Amino acid sequence: MNYLDCAKEYLMNTYNHLPVVFTHGKGCKVYDTSDKEYLDFTSGIGVMSLGYGNENWIKAVENQLEKIPHTSNIFLNIPVLELAKKFTELSKMSKVFFCNSGAEANEGAIKLARKYSFDKYGKGRSTIITLNKSFHGRTITTLEATGQEKFHNYFYPFTEGFKYTDVDVKSLEDTIDSTCCAIMIEAVQGEGGVNPLSKEFVNKVFEIAEKNDILVICDEVQCGIGRTGKMYGFNNYDVHPDIISTAKALGGGLPMGAVLCNEKLKDTFKYGDHGSTFGGNPVCTAGAIEVLNTISKEGFLDKVSDKGQFIKEYFKNKSSKNVVEVRGIGLMIGVEIKGESSKVQKKVLEKGLLVLTAGPNVIRLLPPLVISEEELEKGLNILYEVIESM
The missing domain is CATH 3.40.640.10 (Type I PLP-dependent aspartate aminotransferase-like (Major domain))
Known part of the structure; x- marks a missing residue:
């Protein structure tokens, strides 16, 4: 079955689907029909806060x-x-x-x-x-x-x-x-x-x-x-x-x-x-x-705050020429860029990273709350590389 053709044939035209079909996930990673691995900075638009397979x-x-x-x-x-x-x-x-x-x-x-x-x-x-x-x-x-x-x-x-x-x-x-x-x-x-x-x-x-x-x-x-x-x-x-x-x-x-x-x-x-x-x-x-x-476990939400600060510090230390502002609270972060957010979204997808957009020039990051700093850094490296190559 060609999944994208199937979607065009039977689903109403309400979503502009990206060219990937996911089959399963574990932790903060999801996998497509060819078993390619993606690091998820979207958590299904803020839904999968505990990640996949909890x-x-x-x-x-x-x-x-x-x-x-x-x-x-x-x-x-x-x-x-x-x-x-x-x-x-x-x-x-x-x-x-x-x-x-x-x-x-x-x-x-x-x-x-x-x-x-x-x-x-x-x-x-x-x-x-x-x-x-x-x-x-x-x-x-x-x-x-x-x-x-x-x-x-x-x-x-x-x-x-x-x-x-x-x-x-x-x-x-x-x-x-x-x-x-x-x-x-x-x-x-x-x-x-x-x-x-x-x-x-x-x-x-x-x-x-x-x-x-x-x-x-x-x-x-x-x-x-x-x-x-x-x-x-x-x-x-x-x-x-x-x-x-x-x-x-x-x-x-x-x-x-x-x-x-x-x-x-x-x-x-x-x-x-x-x-x-x-x-x-x-x-x-x-x-x-x-x-x-x-x-509600002791210390859980403090770690979420720390991870949000980790993202902000990452971009602060990089001094990107194409990043206008990094804003947000906790793990709800917007990266405003000089360029089209949709193009960045598609480019990082090719490299195994899922991100969201919030308007024409804002990349929105909503990773699972259980994500590690190591996973954050890996995904941010991909995102930074693509933003800088624009």
Whole structure:
């Protein structure tokens, strides 16, 4: 079978596939149909935080598969209860709703914020402010929540009720009005270029929100679950939101998302207000428990921070003529270059390295959190060589 021809024949044209088909992986490496080895600096866009073939994760998932793979949410199952307790305690939140993806988590967060405001203030207070360069998902509503005009096309009409602000205090203040019920931020804007927010701006968001009874939603879909060296990206700013949306790394490779809320919002949703057929699936939750068990071990997240610093020091010591800036937190790093990021991505692929892009001139690095410094250096050498040869 010619796999690429098969993809063109049967898959919708939603992804511009790179010319490789993977069959298996181990640790921080994956292998294609010819058994060529690749070092993975993408972790499936931040999903495979424990790498490939993690024995404890596999065992947890297999054990649950043998017991019961799915139940309706009319009934309870043991893994979802264990995960709910562990997750809310680690997150310092009151309650959680489980779903399947980041977009679904953000939809739930939006609904929760609007329901809270409607219950307290009635109609007319439903606007959610998001940031320019943000990304919140691919559904009709989360596309409109995304502060990038290139996504606002073709699919009209979009869900109304969103306003956008620059990452600037004055712009934020000018955007606030009496219709606002929530402000939605990413601590690090992944798809928008790997842009960490400034502490000044984040503090102002929370100050304005508290003054006006506006909720703060932290979209932690990409920068959460240990990615920045903290449980959540916002933990780097000494703040705590009303709502957290998260996904990607939570399931360790299985589709898993969640919306967490604080004490103020814990009883906002009533029976029938929200739901998800596969949300809290026993197999996915079993995998998620193992992910949380691993990243909550003493010293694990400190090592993630150290590895992020290792990447920054690498480029600092190299003094590259084609690197404009290296930014990010933990193992969520953006390398802005003088050139096309897509060309670099294809070149390093040929040399056995997987990287992501975040716009036309930013290479995005999201390696598994368990990667070693030796593996980091090996991959960075490949990346540096290609960037310098441009």
